[in-house]
Amino acid sequence: MIQQIVAVTIMNLRSLPQRIGTAWVIVIGIAVTVAVMISVLAMAEGFTQTLKGTARVDRALVLRAGSEAELASTISRENTQTIMDAPGIQKNSAGRPIASAEAVVIVALPQKKDGADANVTLRGVGANARALRPEARLIAGRMYRPAVREIIVGKSAVAQFKGLDLGSRIAFRDSEWTVVGIFESGGDAHESELQGDVETVLSAYRRNLFQSVSVMLESPQAFDRFKAALTTDPTLKVSVERETNYYAAQSRNLSKLLNLLAYFVGGIMALGACFGALNTMYTAVSTRTREIATLRAIGFGGLPIVISVLAEAMLLALIGSVMGSAAAWLFFDGNTVNTLAAGFTQVVFHLTVTAPLVAAGVIMACLVGMLGGLMPAIRAAQLPIAVALRAS
Numbered sequence: 001m002i003q004q005i006v007a008v009t010i011m012n013l014r015s016l017p018q019r020i021g022t023a024w025v026i027v028i029g030i031a032v033t034v035a036v037m038i039s040v041l042a043m044a045e046g047f048t049q050t051l052k053g054t055a056r057v058d059r060a061l062v063l064r065a066g067s068e069a070e071l072a073s074t075i076s077r078e079n080t081q082t083i084m085d086a087p088g089i090q091k092n093s094a095g096r097p098i099a100s101a102e103a104v105v106i107v108a109l110p111q112k113k114d115g116a117d118a119n120v121t122l123r124g125v126g127a128n129a130r131a132l133r134p135e136a137r138l139i140a141g142r143m144y145r146p147a148v149r150e151i152i153v154g155k156s157a158v159a160q161f162k163g164l165d166l167g168s169r170i171a172f173r174d175s176e177w178t179v180v181g182i183f184e185s186g187g188d189a190h191e192s193e194l195q196g197d198v199e200t201v202l203s204a205y206r207r208n209l210f211q212s213v214s215v216m217l218e219s220p221q222a223f224d225r226f227k228a229a230l231t232t233d234p235t236l237k238v239s240v241e242r243e244t245n246y247y248a249a250q251s252r253n254l255s256k257l258l259n260l261l262a263y264f265v266g267g268i269m270a271l272g273a274c275f276g277a278l279n280t281m282y283t284a285v286s287t288r289t290r291e292i293a294t295l296r297a298i299g300f301g302g303l304p305i306v307i308s309v310l311a312e313a314m315l316l317a318l319i320g321s322v323m324g325s326a327a328a329w330l331f332f333d334g335n336t337v338n339t340l341a342a343g344f345t346q347v348v349f350h351l352t353v354t355a356p357l358v359a360a361g362v363i364m365a366c367l368v369g370m371l372g373g374l375m376p377a378i379r380a381a382q383l384p385i386a387v388a389l390r391a392s
Helices: 002-014 016-053 077-084 155-160 198-204 220-231 243-287 289-297 302-331 355-382 385-389
Strands: 059-064 099-110 117-125 137-141 150-154 169-172 175-184 194-197 212-216 238-242 336-340 346-350
Touching: 016 243, 016 302, 016 336, 016 346, 016 355, 059 220, 059 243, 077 099, 077 212, 099 169, 099 198, 117 198, 117 346, 150 155, 155 175, 155 336, 155 346, 194 198, 220 238, 238 243, 243 302, 243 355, 302 355
Parallel strands: 117 194, 150 175
Antiparallel strands: 059 212, 059 238, 099 117, 099 212, 137 175, 150 194, 169 175, 336 346
């Protein structure tokens, strides 16, 4: 049986050059399907990794109770001080809590790709923000000065939006703000923001309430103590989350949408590729009807015939999946895009093609090849020998 399978499969593969045109139908159809599916999944993966990279397990975020995002939250100054006095917060060398009461507002800036306005986050941060987020570091210019309308901008924001070069002046809220520095923070969501002194931002927007309080914990284990102290305080109505949980929730809806889109579009294209493979393999089998009948007449069984046809379809599918995966990696991996996050502001992220995404593409291609080759293979094995030998 094994010898028959090997012999018939080798014979089929040797005849492939004579059927190269029909073979390319399967290969190209599957390659396009895999490339499209992986590229959309790479968007979801890149967005999720960007938001996950923003979070640390030893940082916590405090919002008003019931708020799902910073823009929907408000915290008074009195409550802010109570939060910063809670147990479990790490202190700096001066004995002050490493925490930042922050204001988050939206600024409209034109995108470089088409000039259309996009919502960009302007984050007012406290004096301890640098100690709170040590991953953020200046790569050009200097820090903003308190009480002066100066901002620093993330490297990703500079790449996507106009007018953010060092020394540029941006007009918003009836005044001009000067870009005095550019920072990077490992490609996380904060790299898509503008940042300035929190009191200056609140003054410019005529506000007196903060949106959130971020704190550095003494350790990841200190979270429960910190949360219990705040949620049991009758003077506070706040929700407390680890940064990891908060940003995971922020990425969940868009990631689900992109995954659904990838599998929906990929499924439709895979169905088309499957019909293409089915038609191509039927044609391939029909051109070898007399060969197959002759093999069966001299003692070859039906199972080796079926396996040989399936092996050919699977091989073409694998070639298509490799081509599609390579195209997705070459043309999409690392591309910078931006999209609306849960807070209705733009997050800049990079498309990320990973090994699991490639594996998903290969698995889908193999399923298409198997489904496309199965019925022609069974037909080839069941065709009556006498009828097949008389075929022209």
